[in-house]
Amino acid sequence: MSKTPTIDYEKRQALLKEIPILQKEIQHLFSQLDQSYHLHGAEVPVTFGFETDLLGSYTRPSGHEEEHFHFSLCFLGYSIEKPLSKEDRMDLYKHEYAHYMQYNMHIPAEYTWQPGHHGSTWKYCCSLIGAAPTPFYKAGEALLDHDYDGQMKQKTIFHQESKLRDHIKRERDYRAAEGRNVQYQVGEEIQHPKFGTGTIEAIEKLDRSVRLTIRFGDEIKKIDQKWLVKTTKYKRFSDR
Numbered sequence: 001m002s003k004t005p006t007i008d009y010e011k012r013q014a015l016l017k018e019i020p021i022l023q024k025e026i027q028h029l030f031s032q033l034d035q036s037y038h039l040h041g042a043e044v045p046v047t048f049g050f051e052t053d054l055l056g057s058y059t060r061p062s063g064h065e066e067e068h069f070h071f072s073l074c075f076l077g078y079s080i081e082k083p084l085s086k087e088d089r090m091d092l093y094k095h096e097y098a099h100y101m102q103y104n105m106h107i108p109a110e111y112t113w114q115p116g117h118h119g120s121t122w123k124y125c126c127s128l129i130g131a132a133p134t135p136f137y138k139a140g141e142a143l144l145d146h147d148y149d150g151q152m153k154q155k156t157i158f159h160q161e162s163k164l165r166d167h168i169k170r171e172r173d174y175r176a177a178e179g180r181n182v183q184y185q186v187g188e189e190i191q192h193p194k195f196g197t198g199t200i201e202a203i204e205k206l207d208r209s210v211r212l213t214i215r216f217g218d219e220i221k222k223i224d225q226k227w228l229v230k231t232t233k234y235k236r237f238s239d240r
């Protein structure tokens with residue numbers, strides 16, 4: 001079998017079956033934390049997706065969005081190629097729960113000096129529940145000893161050395177980001193009003209859009225997916 005960057009249908013079905021188990025795991029942890037901090041995080045809905053650039057997120061209630069936690073099955077699932085360790089999975093839940101805490105409980109004034117989604121307020125919440133106080137995910141991080149005091153009181157610079165854990169942007173303007181939802185798959189045949197029939201050879205997710213590399217006969221073009229007309233024809237690359 002050849003590997004493609006997208007998750008195929010069978011894999012998605014397998015991952016979807018894991019949702020009840022993951023939900024139980026999250027519910028159990030959040031209920032425990034709720035009891036300790038008199039919160040109601042376990043009552044907040046949890047949704048799942050197949051994002052490959054997002055591990056999880058917490059969305060505050062707003063005019064156009066319901067409060068919810070969201071996790072990507074591409075990282076949480078057991079049936080992915082390199083599943084997270086239980087410790088890292090728990091840390092991921094705690095990371096998002098700390099976001100819930102920062103907006104739903106009283107934070108002592110001394111811990112509010114650093115602004116931002118991953119500022120001192122959030123780090124203070126991490127210190128309470130033992131979450132890794134770093135916005136970026138690194139395997140094995142959950143098992144390290146964290147210098148919470150330093151993290152909460154001193155200015156630190158984060159190095160973006162690994163995967164994004166969550167998107168702050170996602171919480172702010174989810175709707176504006178909808179254009180970046182990939183609507184096509186590699187190997188799919190498309191119709192372009194000017195260039196005719198083409199085949200998608202690569203998919204690139206940008207900030208607000210999705211750029212497709214498409215072959216039209218001998219020519220290769222890079223086109224935003226919003227300019228394409230979806231056809232009913234669907235063809236996958238066959239395995240070589």
Ligand SMILES: [Zn+2]
Pocket residue numbers: 095099118135165166
């Ligand atoms: Zn975060």
